[in-house]
Amino acid sequence: MQDDIFEIGGKKLGSRLFIGTGKYASDSMIPDVCNSTGAGVITVALRRVDFNAITDNVMQHIPSHMQLMPNTSGARTSDEAIRIARLARATGCGNWIKIEVITDNKYLLPDGYQTAIATEVLTREGFAVFPYINPDLYVARDLVNAGAVAIMPLGAPIGTNRGLRTEEMIHILIDEIDLPIIVDAGIGKPSQACQAMEAGADACLVNTAIATSENPVLMGKAFAEAVRAGRHAFLAKARGTSKWASASSPLTGFIRNHEGQS
Amino acid sequence: MSFVSVLEKYQSIDIESVIDASDAHSVLRHLNKNSLNIDDFATLISPAALPYLEQIAQKSHDITRRYFGNTIHLFTPMYLSNYCNNRCLYCGFNHDTNIKRYQMSLDEVENEAKMIASTGLKHILILTGDAPNKASRSYLQSCCDVLKKYFSHISIEIYALDTQGYEDLIQSGVDGLTIYQETYNITLYQKLHPSGPKQNYLFRLDAPQRGAQAGMRSVTIGTLLGLDSWRKDIFFTALHASWLENEYPETEISIALPRIRPYYGCYQPEHPVSDQDMVQMIIAIRNFLPRCSITISTRERESFRNNILKLGVTKMSAGSTTAVGGHSLDNSLHNQFEISDKRSVDQMATYLEQNNIQPLYKDWERF
Numbered sequence: 001m002q003d004d005i006f007e008i009g010g011k012k013l014g015s016r017l018f019i020g021t022g023k024y025a026s027d028s029m030i031p032d033v034c035n036s037t038g039a040g041v042i043t044v045a046l047r048r049v050d051f052n053a054i055t056d057n058v059m060q061h062i063p064s065h066m067q068l069m070p071n072t073s074g075a076r077t078s079d080e081a082i083r084i085a086r087l088a089r090a091t092g093c094g095n096w097i098k099i100e101v102i103t104d105n106k107y108l109l110p111d112g113y114q115t116a117i118a119t120e121v122l123t124r125e126g127f128a129v130f131p132y133i134n135p136d137l138y139v140a141r142d143l144v145n146a147g148a149v150a151i152m153p154l155g156a157p158i159g160t161n162r163g164l165r166t167e168e169m170i171h172i173l174i175d176e177i178d179l180p181i182i183v184d185a186g187i188g189k190p191s192q193a194c195q196a197m198e199a200g201a202d203a204c205l206v207n208t209a210i211a212t213s214e215n216p217v218l219m220g221k222a223f224a225e226a227v228r229a230g231r232h233a234f235l236a237k238a239r240g241t242s243k244w245a246s247a248s249s250p251l252t253g254f255i256r257n258h259e260g261q262s
Numbered sequence: 263m264s265f266v267s268v269l270e271k272y273q274s275i276d277i278e279s280v281i282d283a284s285d286a287h288s289v290l291r292h293l294n295k296n297s298l299n300i301d302d303f304a305t306l307i308s309p310a311a312l313p314y315l316e317q318i319a320q321k322s323h324d325i326t327r328r329y330f331g332n333t334i335h336l337f338t339p340m341y342l343s344n345y346c347n348n349r350c351l352y353c354g355f356n357h358d359t360n361i362k363r364y365q366m367s368l369d370e371v372e373n374e375a376k377m378i379a380s381t382g383l384k385h386i387l388i389l390t391g392d393a394p395n396k397a398s399r400s401y402l403q404s405c406c407d408v409l410k411k412y413f414s415h416i417s418i419e420i421y422a423l424d425t426q427g428y429e430d431l432i433q434s435g436v437d438g439l440t441i442y443q444e445t446y447n448i449t450l451y452q453k454l455h456p457s458g459p460k461q462n463y464l465f466r467l468d469a470p471q472r473g474a475q476a477g478m479r480s481v482t483i484g485t486l487l488g489l490d491s492w493r494k495d496i497f498f499t500a501l502h503a504s505w506l507e508n509e510y511p512e513t514e515i516s517i518a519l520p521r522i523r524p525y526y527g528c529y530q531p532e533h534p535v536s537d538q539d540m541v542q543m544i545i546a547i548r549n550f551l552p553r554c555s556i557t558i559s560t561r562e563r564e565s566f567r568n569n570i571l572k573l574g575v576t577k578m579s580a581g582s583t584t585a586v587g588g589h590s591l592d593n594s595l596h597n598q599f600e601i602s603d604k605r606s607v608d609q610m611a612t613y614l615e616q617n618n619i620q621p622l623y624k625d626w627e628r629f
Contacts, residue, residue: 023331025618050384050414050624074626076479076512087627104511106553159329212327 004231006203008180009096009128009149011067013040016197017227018069018182019220020207021045021058029216030061037220042066043098043205045073046084051091069130071098078117085122097122098130098152108158112139116146123147132184135169140177151179152205155196156186159208163192167199174200190219190226197230264468265505269446269498277304281493284308293317298550303500306546307493315542322545322574325552334614335555335577335622336607337385338378339419341586342366342405344595346391348458350444352486352522352529354584354598355391357458361596364586365396372408377589379412381581381607384624386413387440389598392421392460399427406434415626417480421459422469428476435628439473440482440518441466445489446498454489470502474510479626481506481513482557487540488522488531496543500550507551516555516577517547523561523602537566541573548574560603567603571619580610 006013018041021030034042042062049059062068070088075081078101085097099122101114110132116139119129128149133139135153143151153170156162163186164170174181180202187193193204206223213219284305292302293314305311306318343365346355354361366374378386386409390397397420409416417438418431428439445451448463455461470481483502485495499517506515521540522531540562547556557577558567567578583589584598605613611621 023327023333024620025332026615026620047626048622048624053382053623084627105514106507106511108553161328208328208331212331 004235006180008202009067009130011040013067013203015039015224015227016203016231017193017224018043018184018203018205019210020205021062022048022073022207023211024216027056027058027061030058031063032217033210033220034063034066036217037210037224039220039224040065040067041069043069043071043207044093046070046088046093047074049091067096068093069096069098070094071100071132072118073100073102075099075101075118076103077101078114078121081114081118082121085118085127086125089127095126096128096130098132100132110134110154112136112142115139116142119143119148120146130182135166135173137169137172137176140173144177144179148179150182150202151177152182152184154185155183155192156188158185160186161188161209162186163188164195167195170196170201171199190222193223194226194230194233197227198233200234201230203227263509264464265471265502266464266467268501268505269467272498272501277497278491278494280304281308281497284310286310286313289314293321293549300497300501300504300550303546303550304497306549307496307542311542311546312538315538315545318545318549319541319573322548323572325548326572326574326576329552330555330576331620332618333620333622334571334575335385335625336383336580336610337387337415337417337577338381338383338579338581338607339387339389339584340371340374340378340409341389341584341588341598342371342402343390343393343397344586344598345393345396346458347395348392348460349456350458350460351454351456352444352489354528354596359596364595365390365401366587366591368404368408370587370591371405373590374587375409375412378581382611382623383581383607384413385415385417385626387417387419387438387579389419390421392458394421399423399430402431403434406431406436410435410628414624414628417482422462422466423472425472425476428473428478432477437478437626437628438480438482439470439478440484441469441473442484442486442518442520443467443499443502444486445495446485446502447490447494450490470506471509474506474513479514480516480555481510482516482518482555484518484520484557486520486522487535488533491533492535492539492543496547500547503547503551503554507554514555515551516557517551518557518559519543520559520561523600528600540566541570544570544574560601560605561599562602564603564605568613568617571614571617578610580605581607 015038019039021044070093072081072084101111103111132152156165182203183196183201184205289311344355419440555576559579560582585595614621
């Protein structure tokens with residue numbers, strides 16, 4: 001399994017778990033969580049970063065080896081998302097950008113249309129764009145055409161910890177979209193991350209479930225192990241399930257002994 | 263459509279009797295639902311729910327942690343002007359009150375901004391009395407030009423404006439609106455606001471909607487707890503917030519819970535609200551409106567604020583003064599109301615950190 005390197009956005013990653021920076025009781029936990037998860041990618045909400053802060057600043061706590069994935073949390077339109085992305089790059093956060101455009105504060109569901117517009121513009125400007133979407137095949141195809149480097153479908157609404165409620169739709173994206181699928185949002189337990197990876201997702205992004213647990217460092221480790229286990233199971237090609245029993249003395253077994261059959 | 267058409271449906275209903283008629287069985291049933299409606303909310307604020315406060319609080323804590331994390335957003339008010347044409351019976355800036363009236367110059371606003379910004383806060387709430395002839399729209403826009411240099415998020419708590427007025431201020435950098443109905447009881451409202459522009463109940467009732475229509479990122483509503491029975495006013499506050507959430511999903515809707523504290527010489531609440539009442543309303547709101555921000559001000563005592571941190575509150579003011587130029591002017595101007603929790607921003611942040619809650623200084627940027 002040592003050869004299972006995840007290459008994305010021009011980076012080679014040893015871990016398929018992406019983590020976040022929000023909701024921690026203290027940002028000072030972030031280095032320990034980076035360490036316990038072994039994650040190589042961390043997302044940060046630009047709206048919360050104060051580059052001139054006289055107080056503590058989340059960026060000070062992100063280890064230098066981590067690949068930054070700034071996100072456009074708080075954007076309500078493609079224009080706002082584009083402006084946040086440009087600011088991210090101008091302030092030295094690199095050219096990866098996770099597009100979040102949310103026009104519904106009640107359910108925090110992403111706006112696929114606005115996301116596609118922002119993706120198209122930012123891709124032209126040289127960003128590696130990671131759009132966060134509802135697992136919708138048509139939106140995903142638009143994003144492929146717009147130049148996204150991966151698709152980030154939600155498992156359930158942000159912060160709900162409800163697991164892979166959109167599992168069937170995510171399966172369709174895994175089957176039909178020729179880009180990495182990174183399941184983002186809604187994953188509440190390591191077993192759910194494992195389930196997504198077993199199904200063929202390329203990676204998972206987990207924030208709330210780690211940051212709001214009683215022990216984020218230990219929970220991060222649990223998620224890392226679950227993501228790795230799910231990936232191994234996927235690569236090992238676990239057998240599918242069946243509604244019917246597989247008899248040890250099959251009724252058609254005689255065919256194998258029939259003349260002309262092997 | 264206006265929220266008044268929703269209110270009208272309740273006109274012939276004695277909502278307090280409906281709330282009081284809830285029974286223990288329905289409390290438990292509602293508590294186990296994933297998504298609550300306004301009838302469920304009525305049950306959670308009923309006397310029948312009192313034996314279950316701990317269970318409701320546990321659920322409230324869990325919901326808050328999932329949606330907002332282990333964080334509290336900090337901000338502070340800045341009083342620009344205390345001129346006022348209203349005669350609100352409960353207010354220290356009442357037109358008839360014999361206090362020194364003052365409005366900060368732009369230089370004074372800048373000094374005040376520097377003082378507040380030195381605490382690390384990036385969210386400012388600017389306040390004025392209801393005197394557009396003094397604190398005019400153009401004065402407010404000039405203040406915003408100054409404040410933008412120091413703060414990433416500017417909210418207003420001023421007199422009610424029309425939609426164009428809100429649009430103009432948004433163009434000047436404002437992105438949050440706080441406006442309290444004070445009470446949804448129209449008869450009581452008229453009695454408490456005997457003259458002045460605020461007398462217009464409907465114009466004020468629709469102000470949050472106009473703010474959302476104009477494009478405010480966040481709209482905070484509330485009543486002044488203690489003017490009427492808290493159960494009635496909180497029922498209609500939650501109904502209003504829920505209606506706004508549904509009509510304007512792109513706007514972050516918040517509820518603030520200012521409570522009149524019975525200080526000597528100040529307006530005495532007709533319907534005093536106890537700490538238990540406050541807890542019950544906070545946890546009921548969180549269960550009914552999981553994504554709604556809940557604000558508690560420094561009107562509340564330090565010990566009470568400390569105890570409610572994990573119940574569902576998401577925003578707190580800190581280092582507050584309710585006098586014009588209270589941070590930087592050396593003359594002693596009259597306070598609008600008394601502050602109870604006198605901790606500085608730094609002291610508040612330290613307390614939060616010691617209790618495993620991250621103080622958030624910044625939550626938006628004018629990109």
